[in-house]
Amino acid sequence: MMLRTDESTTTLLTSSKLASLRKKMQEQTLDAMIITHLPNIRWLTNFSGSNAVLILTAEQSWLITDGRYSEQVKTEVEHAEPFITSDGYIEELRAGKFLSQGSSSVKPCRTGVQGDKLSYTAFQALKEALPGAELVPLISFCDAFIAVKDADELSRMKQAVAITDKVFDKLLDMISPDVTEREVAAEISYWNKRFGGEKDAFDPIVASGERGALPHARPSNEKIRNNSLVVIDMGCVVGGYCSDQTRTVAVGKISDEAKKIYNLVLEAHLLGIRSAKPEMTGKELDGIVREFFAAHGYGEAFGHSLGHSIGIEVHQSPIIGRKSETNIPAGSVITIEPGLYLAGKFGVRIEDMVYVTNDGATPLPSAPKQLIEL
């Protein structure tokens, strides 16, 4: 079944986001672009389903999905003409849809694809389906545009952070040596939705005692340790946009070493926020905090990147890490999340989302960061 929009809606088949991509298409002399990465499609069209491909030409845009979404596309899709098929987009292209002279005036020579978001097998199938086209594999095609948030996107992310803060308050009432890590995680998932989030932005991390030294620990059925630290990393989704925040709190009396490490991580976190400037590379910003830890003798205990851009996906480009040569643009939202992990003892991570502008970087309003002792 093919859903054609009315003539009257034709003017909606563009947006400033699409215009940016079309400009880039023009610069690269592309006649068409095939977007296969779902979060990019959501960013461009608002479609939230689990199967879609977006095909762009200079004038047209089609969102191709399957029959499960034939109702949803009617209310959700913006700036693209929905097309329902059970055959998949490659078969439709093979049959001459979209990019042949049949349904469009454009007969493309050069068709861009997301080389890093398309399987090798799909690339080969596309090549076979479009023998007349020159397929141009491109990397990070949408990334630079996606990193910069508009007012609406920023507002959704602020709402998501506000929910995360309310959830954190709820947790402070219930974290104790009487509950398990997974029970805390259950509260996070519950309140994320009860406070208005669509869902968890990622599986929450609740890691107590020596499990806190595993940066990506999954919540276990073990009780929260007394006289130790617990790392809580969580986020939710509002209007498709994520929050991501980490706090480390003390339960009972903690050692002087734990307090010292906490304060060192907090200092590093604030240093990261102060240092964040537009047009720095991810590597430069990461390096400032990494050197700080190294100068205090804890270089080895900081095993991950300082942060990452965030939006529809939790982890977006630019990554704020050792190897990232990508600039952090003004208008982006990034996380600053230094952590120190002492194997067999405990871990500390403190993370905020910050909005990077030409005036510096501001954390989205968030929970307090001084050590909380429960």
Place this chain on the structure above:
Amino acid sequence: MMLRTDESTTTLLTSSKLASLRKKMQEQTLDAMIITHLPNIRWLTNFSGSNAVLILTAEQSWLITDGRYSEQVKTEVEHAEPFITSDGYIEELRAGKFLSQGSSSVKPCRTGVQGDKLSYTAFQALKEALPGAELVPLISFCDAFIAVKDADELSRMKQAVAITDKVFDKLLDMISPDVTEREVAAEISYWNKRFGGEKDAFDPIVASGERGALPHARPSNEKIRNNSLVVIDMGCVVGGYCSDQTRTVAVGKISDEAKKIYNLVLEAHLLGIRSAKPEMTGKELDGIVREFFAAHGYGEAFGHSLGHSIGIEVHQSPIIGRKSETNIPAGSVITIEPGLYLAGKFGVRIEDMVYVTNDGATPLPSAPKQLIEL
């Protein structure tokens, strides 16, 4: 940093699953195989992190991941030697690790890759990094093995279904026109963890009234409709393995049409279970139920596949759908989930997981399926 296991653990670097893959490698005269699909890696090695690649030769197996997991690999990884790097596996291969004469006795000519689970860009980078190798892109390399469950896998899935049933009981106590779809979804996510699941197997679907006609609706902030049906599709994860179950319940008095459709879907569901036999194709089984609906005049209202295999991933091969030529093997667990969707009115879907054996198909013990009226 490289983590080398002791000599004494070398004998653990295989398993019956790895043996099956190595036999297939031999049949295809492959000297090495690079597994890039995370759920396949979890299936083979038990590693649950978010970044990993598994490299297999006839005698060796390496699990390559990054520093976030340097502790986790020690307790979690089976049948492979963990290797930590911040450079990524392609750079390590370029530097001569694993597949050159340096760290292994094998100098491969033919190296298999998962063509459908590797991006075009990564494939090209690999080709460049391994100029001496012939890269062989393979499709569905692990699928046939993964579809057949062993006793341990079946036991985890039964535990997951048992939790889903307990969650369903909780929902029956709280579903009413006073609560929103999202509040019901919050309970699902909460009880999934409280009853011992690791997390939701997928975002729960709670779709009331005419929203039930959207097969993949996301839970909204609208209240559950009175005198209508609500579709609840949910699952959890135990030991990495998923459950997936759908029930449709009536809230208040529902129309005769709704009752008729409910009973038709139930009949179709039971027909699907009765008809499932090993070595049928997905298409054959799907066709039996599709014809049943068509014979009752509702062919158009069944817009998705009848089901799918399930395990570490919710949707695995074989798919039980119109185009699936893949056989359903004895020992597989599949879902049977017919549904009818009347746009603007309501939807009904009933889904169980069934274990397919040579003696027929048995649902994993599950919640009752007669219409429940709340």
